[in-house]
Amino acid sequence: EAGVAQSPRYKIIEKRQSVAFWCNPISGHATLYWYQQILGQGPKLLIQFQNNGVVDDSQLPKDRFSAERLKGVDSTLKIQPAKLEDSAVYLCASSRDRGQGEQYFGPGTRLTVT
Amino acid sequence: AQSVTQLGSHVSVSEGALVLLRCNYSSSVPPYLFWYVQYPNQGLQLLLKYTSAATLVKGINGFEAEFKKSETSFHLTKPSAHMSDAAEYFCAVTRPNFNKFYFGSGTKLNVKP
Numbered sequence: 001e002a003g004v005a006q007s008p009r010y011k012i013i014e015k016r017q018s019v020a021f022w023c024n025p026i027s028g029h030a031t032l033y034w035y036q037q038i039l040g041q042g043p044k045l046l047i048q049f050q051n052n053g054v055v056d057d058s059q060l061p062k063d064r065f066s067a068e069r070l071k072g073v074d075s076t077l078k079i080q081p082a083k084l085e086d087s088a089v090y091l092c093a094s095s096r097d098r099g100q101g102e103q104y105f106g107p108g109t110r111l112t113v114t
Numbered sequence: 115a116q117s118v119t120q121l122g123s124h125v126s127v128s129e130g131a132l133v134l135l136r137c138n139y140s141s142s143v144p145p146y147l148f149w150y151v152q153y154p155n156q157g158l159q160l161l162l163k164y165t166s167a168a169t170l171v172k173g174i175n176g177f178e179a180e181f182k183k184s185e186t187s188f189h190l191t192k193p194s195a196h197m198s199d200a201a202e203y204f205c206a207v208t209r210p211n212f213n214k215f216y217f218g219s220g221t222k223l224n225v226k227p
Contacts, residue, residue, distance in 0.1 A: 045215065
């Protein structure tokens with residue numbers, strides 16, 4: 001089966017600009033996650049969707065970050081306006097359902113804010 | 115609350131030597147534990163997982179990990195390191211029916227020829 005797809009793979013923007021990332025999960029996976037991975041750290045969950053509803057967005061900086069998952073499939077994560085500290089790799093992951101544990105990760109989008 | 119601590123941000127071994135990457139967890143309920151590997155410019159790939167069955171878990175690429183409740187540990191081992199094992203390894207914890215993962219800060223494994 002095809003894995004989790006993400007685009008773009010790399011993005012460089014200036015601070016205060018906006019940026020959007022796209023994720024297509026594995027077909028049939030109900031749960032989708034967005035993680036932020038800052039250099040030298042482990043991934044930190046930003047938001048979790050179950051189908052097209054938000055399960056957990058407690059660590060999403062809502063003043064500048066937003067995410068949606070229309071029709072319970074693809075998802076986009078947006079940052080507006082970007083700050084220097086948003087430089088990180090943004091990982092998308094999906095899992096079959098909430099109870100099975102195993103998450104499958106995409107290749108990530110490396111964002112550099114200058 | 116759940117958390118994971120990975121001791122040693124960098125580990126260096128010689129090719130053919132034993133690999134030991136340490137992970138200690140904190141969880142108020144029986145945990146599910148995972149090891150993931152991340153190669154440069156790639157996402158995370160599952161190596162193995164513990165979900166309350168056998169305490170010794172075997173994964174891909176010759177890796178295994180043992181769940182020790184008394185020590186709250188889930189250390190990752192491989193008897194003989196290969197150059198292709200050089201990567202960053204992450205331990206993660208969650209609990210049954212709750213897919214929020216808490217990741218450790220990672221351990222970079224360097225394999226010397």
